[in-house]
Amino acid sequence: MFERPQGGDRAVLVHVDFRAGEDQEQLEEFRELVVSAGALPVALVTAARDVPDARFFVGQGKAEEIRAQIGLHQAELVLFNHGLSPAQERNLERFFQCRVLDRTGLILDIFAQRAHSFDGKLQVELAQLRHLSTRLVRGWTHLERQKGGIGLRGPGEKQLETDRRLLGERIRQITRRLEKVRRQRGLGRASRRKAAFPVVSLVGYTNAGKSTLFNRLTGAAVMVADQLFATLDPTLRRVELGRGSPVIMVDTVGFIRHLPHDLVAAFRSTLEETREADLLLQVIDASDPHRDAKRDQVARVLAEIGADEVPQVQVFNKVDRLDASGPRLDRDADGVVRGIWLSARTGQGLDMLTEVLAERLFPDTVYRSVRIPPSGGKLRARLFDAGAVVAERVQDGDWIMEVRMQRVALERLCRSEGLSPEAVAGAGQGP
Secondary structure (H helix, E strand, O other): OOOOOOOOOEEEEEEEEOOOOOHHHHHHHHHHHHHHHOOEEEEEEEEEOOOOEOOOEOOHHHHHHHHHHHHHHOOOEEEEOOOOOHHHHHHHHHHHOOEEEOHHHHHHHHHHHHOOOHHHHHHHHHHHHHHHOOOHHHHOOOOOEOOOOOOOOOOOOEHHHHHHHHHHHHHHHHHHHHHHHHHHHHHHHHHHHHOOOOEEEEEEEOOOOHHHHHHHHHOOOOOOOOOOOOOOOOEEEEEEOOOOOEEEEEEOOOEOOOOOHHHHHHOHHHHHHHHOOOEEEEEEEOOOOOHHHHHHHHHHHHHHOOOOOOOEEEEEEOHHHOOOOOOEEEEOOOOOEEEEEOOOOOOOOHHHHHHHHHHHHOOOEEEEEEEEOHHHHHHHHHHHHOOOEEEEEEEOOEEEEEEEEEHHHHHHHHHHOOOOHHHEEOOOEOO
């Protein structure tokens, strides 16, 4: 259905310099995309232009140079670090006599390789079909009208028109299925809201270390690899912060420069997990010299999906790669934590992160002394299960427990076990 680079395909890379200042970073990222797709870069052709050529994107002379590189290296594929129009792709394939993919097609291929869940595969297929629908003509230029004959005569519809109709039907079918997935995700979010579980979503540029941090915080085993889009399907885990209430942590797909609009639209149901979160942890590679530009790109994608109003804390990861830096907190003029520097790989600063999460998500945490009679053993066990017990002693046969947890959660536990208000003493606000 979708033309994908086979493992080990020999590829010629093409990069055109249109704007100074960003192109070197884009070229490095483009190489990583190619390797992540499984292709083998054998040559790089660069050019400088003011505007793209209408026919070949790179101009006649540069197209000749690319064709020479294809023959020299026995390449099967040409990959452009730019978006190509359907006509340009068609012209280039005729001229090169091999497959041509633009940046969008390359990213879609990587997503197709990474998707494992049912809805993830559907979302990738929908994005692929929308991208392919504008490029059908190149596959059927050698055909005329459908074959006639006895029993085969039809309305005279072209093969291209038949494929467009079938493609449209498949797109509608997938859209209906994804709408069902969206409703199911909405029910899951509603149940979490009903249970008063705050949701923390990890966002950031791809390969910033989100999955490593997620595994550290949750004890999960999400795939971690030094490549772009190592994880695609969102993963949710429950995390106890030791404040008497659990938190739902969500690991989401990484963002990238010029993320295809069809892909963002197709993954809207997945990205709603980010939009509906109570707090975003924007994970940033602190050792990346282009971290500010990538942070701005993430901000643009968040605005595109309507998540720019969700409270954020910036997590500067990989401080172990910096010579003169260590874990620390950045606070604004009001004392609110806006940034935290840590290393998910070594674990440096993770204790500070859990404290920040508790501070931002549970501002009404209280420190109280609770007197529990011998008959309240069940309440005592539930307080320990919630990780809320700071200290405990026995006095006159009763348990005297120093607890720190969310005020509402503590009162709910006491009421559920029939503990009278007189049993709670020292209602002061705690740390």
